[in-house]
Amino acid sequence: MKSIKVMIVDDSAVVRQVLSAVLSADTSIEVIGTAADPLFALSKMERNWPDVIVLDVEMPRMDGITFLKKLMAERPTPVVICSTLTEKGASTTMQALAAGAVSIVTKPQANLSKFLVNASDDLINAVKGAARANVRQLLKGKVAESPAAVAPKLSADAILAPAQGAMTRTTERIVAIGTSTGGTQALEYILTSLPRVCPGIIIVQHMPERFTAAFAERLNGLCQIEVLEARHGDRVMPGRALIAPGGRHMLLKRSGAQYVVEVVDGPPVSRHKPSVDVLFRSTARAAGANATGIIMTGMGDDGARGLREMHDVGALTFGQDEASCVVYGMPKEAMKLGAVSREIPLEQIPAYVLRSER
Structure with a gap:
């Protein structure tokens, strides 16, 4: 199998050395x-262009932003951003x-050195996922391999039990x-529409x-609706989108006549935290047939089982179609499980968010 050719661009010699060691440890990279810097990178890439x-x-x-824009305009190539965990780094x-x-x-x-142990799987999987990405689809705006076996792949059972019984139909709908x-x-395309x-x-x-906080803040400035990084106890209400915070699971709960979210810690589910499976299962439990579930572009299978649980309790369930996905992984796995009632292109998803009929 052809190896994935990678170019590392970072002004720190130590970072370049560490990232190179992490990636070279995988035989497929x-x-x-x-x-x-990008100018040195361009001169090298002209002789041997990376994947x-x-x-x-x-x-x-x-x-990096100037380089990225130049790259996407002249020769679109998958790029994984390697950024420091700071407020400035998140904004950039x-x-x-x-x-x-x-x-x-x-x-x-x-x-x-600790990065070598704790984050090597994340970096390797990001590179593998990027190698499969449809970058031209990404740029149109219409829009990992399984990690090494270092821990069991947990299901949503690790956070909450499956839904039991049918939920009474109401007029208020939730879209997950x-x-x-x-x-x-x-x-961004969906929420700004x-x-x-x-x-x-x-x-x-x-x-x-x-x-996730920087992402929500950016979207909130672009959208007519309110977009927030979710906090524990936030109400789910019309005209508001809540985004699960990185490093925490988000669950939907019914509180009297209202829906709220719980933001909780816990182990990764389907190797992710936040996990789509956890969100979808909690939505099946709390909202049942009053919900719509939509699974979109992404690598792996997180969300496929949870969407099937939503489907089984009567929720509307949709998957983004292959042609408009950057990576047709998560929707594909949901289709295999019979979780998706209908596949739709990205440009139609806003209309399906708004629809209420079955």
């Missing part, structure tokens, strides 16, 4: 070069995702959305801690 670029965003001579990374980056991995500001690779651009009056929306987008 070949690090073909490293560079201290994936791992890119820092804050560098001398040419910053949102610009990178908007410019066409596929996904994010975080790097520590210190203790890089799950997505991963390519999802930031897809969610919605009018101020729309059902309450709950979202899991696979994204590291702190980055």
